[in-house]
Amino acid sequence: MTYRMTASNFAENRPFGESHMIKFLPALALVAAVLSACASSAVTISPVRLSQANIADIQGKAAYNLKDPNSAQFRNVRAVDKEFSNGRKVTLVCGEINARNSFGGYVGFSNFLGTLENGSFVLIGVASPDTDWLYRGGCS
DSSP states (O other), X not given: OOOOOOHHHHHHHOSXXXXXXXXXXHHHHHHHHHHHHHHSOEEEEEEEOOOHHHHHHHHHHHHTTSSSGGGOEEEEEEEEEEEETTSOEEEEEEEEEXXXXXXXXXXXXXXXXXXXXXXXXXXXXXXXXXXXXXXXXXXX
């Protein structure tokens, strides 16, 4: 007996559902960014002073997709300018975020990473336990 994959059973038999893959897209994007950065290693790294407006923007955008955005707690939020040997410059923003889950309990701090582009924060992603190591070194 042969097994035939049809459109109706394809979705049931995929190893990863769409929601599972979407969860890892930020991590995949980060890996791509890290690999491209490795091709031209950072020449200079300098700290960036964040304004109160920058911090408010970062906190609002990092908490936006949480179950309870109003419960978000932040620590170690910082930014660095990285200039690479190929002349490319990027301002990376790193920090840690904690928020309540559906049961009302705090889940613990997770690293997040983003960039400042024209003074506006763009979130790359928030680490999960599986991808935390990817996010830790972003601002180092």
